[in-house]
Amino acid sequence: MKLYGLIGYPLGHSFSKQYFTEKFEREGIADSHFESYPIPTIEEFPNLLAANPQLLGLGVTIPYKEQVLQFVTEQSDEVKKIGATNSIKISGNKLIAYNTDIIGFEQSFCKRLEAHHTKALILGTGGASKAVQYVLEKLGIEFLIVTRQVGLNNNSIHYDAIDQKTMANYTVIVNCTPVGMHPNENSAPDIPYHLVSSRHYLYDLVYKPAKTVFLKKGEENGAITENGYDMLLIQAEASWKIWNDL
Numbered sequence: 001m002k003l004y005g006l007i008g009y010p011l012g013h014s015f016s017k018q019y020f021t022e023k024f025e026r027e028g029i030a031d032s033h034f035e036s037y038p039i040p041t042i043e044e045f046p047n048l049l050a051a052n053p054q055l056l057g058l059g060v061t062i063p064y065k066e067q068v069l070q071f072v073t074e075q076s077d078e079v080k081k082i083g084a085t086n087s088i089k090i091s092g093n094k095l096i097a098y099n100t101d102i103i104g105f106e107q108s109f110c111k112r113l114e115a116h117h118t119k120a121l122i123l124g125t126g127g128a129s130k131a132v133q134y135v136l137e138k139l140g141i142e143f144l145i146v147t148r149q150v151g152l153n154n155n156s157i158h159y160d161a162i163d164q165k166t167m168a169n170y171t172v173i174v175n176c177t178p179v180g181m182h183p184n185e186n187s188a189p190d191i192p193y194h195l196v197s198s199r200h201y202l203y204d205l206v207y208k209p210a211k212t213v214f215l216k217k218g219e220e221n222g223a224i225t226e227n228g229y230d231m232l233l234i235q236a237e238a239s240w241k242i243w244n245d246l
Contacts, residue, residue, distance in 0.1 A: 002032040003054040004243060007045065007068070008061035011038040012182075015207070016059050019236055042067040049090075057243030058088045059236075062178060065127025072097040082134050084127030087239040098242050101131035104235030109135065109174075109203055112224050117172045117201050121146050121162070123189045124176035128205055132174050144170065146191075159190050167195035173218075175204045180212035188213035198222030207232055 006016040020034035037048055042064050049055065060068055065084040069075065072088060072095040079085050085097035120143040122132055129145065136143045144166075145156040157166075173196075179189050196202070202218035207229040215225040240246070 001054060002056055003035065003052060004032065004057045004059075005035045005037050005052070005055060006059040006061060007037045007039055007048070007064055009038050009040055009063065011036045011061070014061060015232060016061075016236065019233075020240075023240075039064075042070075045071055049095075055090050057090060057239065059239060060086050060088060060127075062126065062128075066130075069097060071095060078102055078134065082130040084130040086127065086131070086235065087242060089242050098239070099131055099134075100235040100238035100242070101128060101231070102134055103238050104231040104233075105132055105205075106135045106138070107234050108226065108228070108230040110139075111230075112201060112203075112226050113139075113172075114201070114224070116199060118142065119170045120144075120172035120174060121166070121170045121191075122174050122176060123179075123191070125149065125156075126176065129176035132176055132205075141172065143172075146189075162191055164192075164195055167192060167200075171197075171199045172201045172203070175202075175206065175212075175214050178206065180204065180209075180214050181206045182208045185209050186213065188217065193217040193221065196221040196223050200224070202226075204228060205231065 006014055017034050017036045024032050039048060065086055074096040076098045078099045079097045085099055086101045087098045089096045118141060120136055120141050122129055122143050123146045125145060125147050146159055147156050175189055179187050196218050200223035202215055202223050202225045204212050204214050205228040206212050207227050210227055218225045
């Protein structure tokens with residue numbers, strides 16, 4: 001039996017097990033199984049590996065995209081640069097970390113991108129945020145990281161600092177936080193939505209619900225909106241190829 005899985009905590013929000021189970025059935029992929037592994041702390045990761053020696057690949061989600069790197073033996077160039085992984089290939093005693101969030105976000109995000117979308121606000125600082133930063137840098141889109149951490153770096157601002165000028169200049173807003181995710185569908189990142197216009201592009205990495213409050217408020221003001229479902233599909237297929245050397 002070829003075993004694949006996902007680590008994170010909690011994992012009630014994850015689509016991976018259903019997606020891969022349906023993929024195996026749909027494509028006639030025999031002797032393969034996908035399991036969710038909700039581990040309360042990253043210190044349990046070595047025990048998980050020891051208990052499941054047949055594992056060939058693991059997806060990594062909140063909150064372990066950065067923490068798990070202490071256990072891997074190799075990192076792709078992208079992972080070395082951004083310090084976060086969402087996909088680990090297991091080959092014997094080797095754990096090789098990749099980041100398919102990068103290709104997932106880039107391909108999904110660029111579908112709705114317009115010429116005037118040259119500056120972005122990135123909400124959040126976690127592993128997913130690092131993948132988004134990598135892509136925006138590659139695309140030549142200037143960005144500011146929005147955080148509640150005071151003095152994170154010179155490229156960050158506090159939520160309270162988002163004013164009319166900021167909103168006018170930064171017409172792309174990417175939510176990399178879990179705010180608005182099921183089961184907290186009524187919450188939204190704390191930004192001045194009344195300053196959103198038809199020139200804005202709001203992208204939410206959250207995919208459940210499909211239309212978060214963040215996206216609804218953007219839509220109400222004429223903004224282009226996109227959720228993270230496409231990104232998830234693309235990164236999942238990219239991970240599958242990595243795990244199986246396709």
